[in-house]
């Protein structure tokens with residue numbers, strides 16, 4: 001079982017204060033306050049609760065209505081943090097007509113990182129054998145891992161991974177969670193979203209969101225203890241009941 005690596009006295013890697021985001025005329029984030037520290041932080045909540053919107057705000061690609069988002073000591077998306085935040089989404093932003101290695105080589109040049117980075121990240125996501133495969137012919141899960149590999153280029157200080165294990169088989173899912181913890185041990189803060197509550201136990205800390213609001217911020221054990229629930233999923237349900 002994992003333990004909390006984010007000590008309260010540590011300065012946060014990312015800090016969100018009073019964040020309000022409107023999409024489609026509706027406040028989808030309703031005044032969020034939270035911190036992301038070192039280690040692996042899980043961002044969990046039901047579909048539509050605002051996880052992807054929060055992640056977009058952290059990488060600076062979301063228009064915000066109010067509040068502040070600070071990453072590595074600078075405003076999210078500012079030039080000072082460019083290249084220091086890795087972001088992988090469910091719809092990987094990679095080129096279908098290029099091979100895996102060509103994609104990574106292209107993004108490595110854009111980021112100004114050395115070519116040896118391509119080989120390193122290929123190993124991390126277990127795609128070394130598919131390096132010459134055209135991305136358009138890969139499975140959905142493999143394609144997602146190419147996007148993940150792009151996010152890992154240059155060893156960013158903050159990794160923002162939007163549902164990186166969706167659609168993967170249990171063996172690969174377990175292996176990737178192992179990789180996230182290795183990356184965290186090497187110094188990165190890793191924020192991973194999921195709407196699968198059983199992935200919560202793999203995280204050092206959890207941010208539980210619901211309907212654009214933070215429901216709880218704790219370790220998996222802390223959440224279970226607080227609510228007397230046996231699982232994080234039951235803890236989540238207990239917190240929803242409590243808030244009614």
Ligand SMILES: Nc1ncnc2c1ncn2[C@@H]1O[C@H](COP(=O)(O)OP(=O)(O)OP(=O)(O)O)[C@@H](O)[C@H]1O
Pocket residue numbers: 023024028045046047048049050051052053054195
């Ligand atoms: N482009 C958009 N225009 C208007 N509303 C949007 C847009 N994108 C998302 N939303 C709304 O914002 C809310 C939060 O969406 P978001 O994608 O952040 O949720 P999520 O928790 O990441 O969901 P999922 O787990 O399904 O990916 C949802 O109610 C969604 O309908």
